[in-house]
Amino acid sequence: MTNAQLDVAAIKAQFPLLQRELNGAPLVYLDSANTSQKPQSVIDAMSTFMEQSYAPINRSAYQLASEATDAYEGARTKVQRFINARRDREVVFTKNATESLNLVAHSWGRANLREGDVVVLTQMEHHANIVPWHMLVQEKGIQLRWVPLTADGQLDLTTLPQLLDGAKAFSFTAMSNVLGTITPVQQLCAAAHDAGAIAIVDGCQYVPHNVTDVQAWGADFLAFSSHKMCGPSGVGVLWGRESLLDAMPPFLGGGNMIADVRFDGFTTAELPAKFEAGTPPIIEVVGLGAAIDFLDGIGMASIRAHEAHMAALAIATLTERFGDDIQLHGSTDTEVRGATFSFAFRGIHPHDLSQVLDQRNVCVRAGHHCAKPLMRLMGVNATARASFYLYNDEHDIDVLADALDGATDIFGF
Amino acid sequence: MTNAQLDVAAIKAQFPLLQRELNGAPLVYLDSANTSQKPQSVIDAMSTFMEQSYAPINRSAYQLASEATDAYEGARTKVQRFINARRDREVVFTKNATESLNLVAHSWGRANLREGDVVVLTQMEHHANIVPWHMLVQEKGIQLRWVPLTADGQLDLTTLPQLLDGAKAFSFTAMSNVLGTITPVQQLCAAAHDAGAIAIVDGCQYVPHNVTDVQAWGADFLAFSSHKMCGPSGVGVLWGRESLLDAMPPFLGGGNMIADVRFDGFTTAELPAKFEAGTPPIIEVVGLGAAIDFLDGIGMASIRAHEAHMAALAIATLTERFGDDIQLHGSTDTEVRGATFSFAFRGIHPHDLSQVLDQRNVCVRAGHHCAKPLMRLMGVNATARASFYLYNDEHDIDVLADALDGATDIFGF
Amino acid sequence: MPGLEDLYREIILDHHRNPRNRGELAPPASHAVGHNPLCGDEIDVYLDVTDGVVSDVKVGGQGCSISQSSASMMSQAVKGKPVDEVRALVRRFKGMMSIPDEDGNPIEPDPSVKLGDLEALQGVVKFPVRIKCATLAWNTLLEALEQR
Amino acid sequence: MPGLEDLYREIILDHHRNPRNRGELAPPASHAVGHNPLCGDEIDVYLDVTDGVVSDVKVGGQGCSISQSSASMMSQAVKGKPVDEVRALVRRFKGMMSIPDEDGNPIEPDPSVKLGDLEALQGVVKFPVRIKCATLAWNTLLEALEQR
Ligand SMILES: Cc1ncc(COP(=O)(O)O)c(C=O)c1O
């Protein structure tokens, strides 16, 4: 596989933070699965918006407010196209993917789940796709079932029909933030529907790195976050099938989500306002729109190709250099994995490892990656994780490998 | 009252948007009660943070992440001092004041309110402080009681003891976004406590314009939004008394708010993480910190003095010029009101009025201001509202008055 | 910036000052209430349909000049029309307001449907915030039709 | 940027490689589990208190070099000490880690409380993220003390 499609040097040059030197050397940012850096175009879009067009949206009649509203609603249309949703009213802006998933569990869940009802999750879910369901276990007495994993960190689908039997919802990640595994979303949605369950996709790790098409998937809900896809913090997306969203009770109550309020009750507004209570993240949504323009300009297919290439190269380089001293979790097949790697290295605790790598400006995350059930399954408390994005190049892999070598000097045992 | 304390020209110069000319004339932005403009220092703080220090917070061990964490947690300390909270763990970052109030209603409310329990609100609350309680009426069968208003739009406290009798919570605004009325917060908190109720303060319109001291108030909760106080959108604050927050169940479930997650359940993290599920609005919190520095640099007491002066001048100018043709809602006593004015003018519908004012670049809001119950009480569907902030000067009042005159030419009947 | 004269045409101001068909109709007339959640405007539409024809229509409620005059002009335009022609007119009007159809596609103007005086509201499109004002009565009309 | 040698002193690495007082104590010994929610580390502290003196202490769980060595050094430091001296030591240690007291004020070092080897952990303060690692065992110790 060649890397002809992506001019990483040119891309990297657009990220001011990646130009920063610490202690005289450039940063090697390998923590994009956690949160991504922002290109100049996104930073500028936010500044320019604040400097020239900031105003309340959807509320005031004056021209400035209508400019701001156009910018905000224009970003909604960009999101709609980016994930190929049918209509823009299916796109709800939240504060992050966590809120998106809570919204589904809370509003769809409370309206549709009774005691004993089954929700199916996978064993590699992020806490954001576990805890909201645990809360419904506590409150409503629903039951959770868990799709198990294969040894190389893929979903073990052999018992899926049994697990889904009688289930009301199947909520799963499209790509694991720990193992890098890409799941067969379309197949999983179909399996859910076959069983009469709805399909909820956690797209946090998938949407920033791949072409997303909710209609081709046949999904019912999709949650993802701006901050992992070159956009600002403070905004997430929930996409939902119109008929489901229309039928759901509201989530947060307040301004904008109402049609009428009286002393004795309220009625809700139409989509998407119904789920956007209060002043939304106006500046941030505009920033997300700019991030989508940026990603679209490069092309999601090219980004995916670049990352598959990076994944293959990382696997080759690290196993070649360290053999059995490094254990890369997850699959080695780049068809079913992205460029996010959890690994164990020479028995050095991940926290210490990341500290030592930091000495060489290599930023990797150490911890449980908000997936403690998966960690327990793997028999560890924590892993180190290096994740690559469109601004990482082959050289970054070498820097990582060199820095790993350095760690041995301190913890040489 | 003189205006010696505030150099408005110098302040205005720091707001890029207020330098903008539309159709050859400068903007007169009189919609700050809706959302405020941003000074250059806030815009720069956000850009610089994205360009130099953006990273995940509270999760990763490397230096960049620890810089970002310091910036984020440093802003928490700024908020703590700004409202004189006892400890910074009492300060929770949300997405907006609406989420803050929903958090209280949901988490405190669900844990502490049973069927028939009474929550007292005032008739001038914003939807954000009504609808979350309506939701608890639907779900739990709690009861709402409403503090009535006097003819000049102040709280009528004659029956307050009876209203509070047996109540569990009293939730009220510190300043009305429609009438400009400033309520006697300390007295209201004391009355709530005398009755054994907790006191929840909606500080959205108060905190940006006045010195705030939650300890002097004796409040239990305070909600406010960054975007109304020169900070970015996408972040709100909930301050709560530590003992109450500690005892409350969590609100949103996901990463960061947990101590442990297993397949069969979860335990929650300590404050404030317990209420900050998912990736927080990192960049926005940093921006809010810069906004607080900006406001502190000017001084909240001076801002309040300036706005009292502006309020008095607006009342004098508008009644002098238009007599009975203009009806300013709310009190004329600038001791108990801020510089936010709802008004009716010569029978012209507010929507039409704001359209015509916009022709002269005067931005006022027309509508129900998310206070439909109050509107009904006032016997109108909508009002026009002009609200002044620290960057508005006396000239802006004259421009408003001139523009009002122009409206009569079109709707001269 | 488009001038106010595009918005406040004389005929619009006339309908605003002297709204036609104000009032109520007693049941069994159908009745729908439309809210503009943004500004608080409310419009009541009362509808009598006899033999598939809108035999009477009345309008109540409060609103700005655009929503009121649009309601008034709507009442004149639909009175006496067969229901299917009314629906076609609503569609044509929404198209003029650049409201997309159910699938999000632009509505092509159907030349067989005449707008008449309603064309005066064309200028509203240049003031996007006011489109909701102009369409409020029409959406409420649709609701009243559904209720039968 | 402070150098790693500030963090990974030889004595710390030694405790990490050869942790002291590893193991468990059977009930009625008290037992607390501490989590570092940020990184997933877990520490078990088992405590026997006889006549107001920590007669035995054992440490279990997994963690990074800092949390493990801090736990190991903690176990050595508290074993055989009266409970009130242990509490004073915890306070002193937290002060060294620049953890504020209950009221958010800095903890003044009490010179009568000797830190001994624990001073090697001083360098952790320069790596704020690691402070939670260093204090985990100590907070868990406090919890185990509460449980009696
Ligand atoms: C008094 C009052 N409360 C609550 C809110 C809601 O604030 P936000 O929209 O920022 O959530 C507002 C502002 O719209 C307000 O003025």
Ligand SMILES: Cc1ncc(COP(=O)(O)O)c(C=O)c1O
């Ligand atoms: C797979 C997955 N789901 C959910 C989340 C939660 O996203 P956020 O923290 O932006 O709410 C994340 C990121 O932390 C994630 O990686």
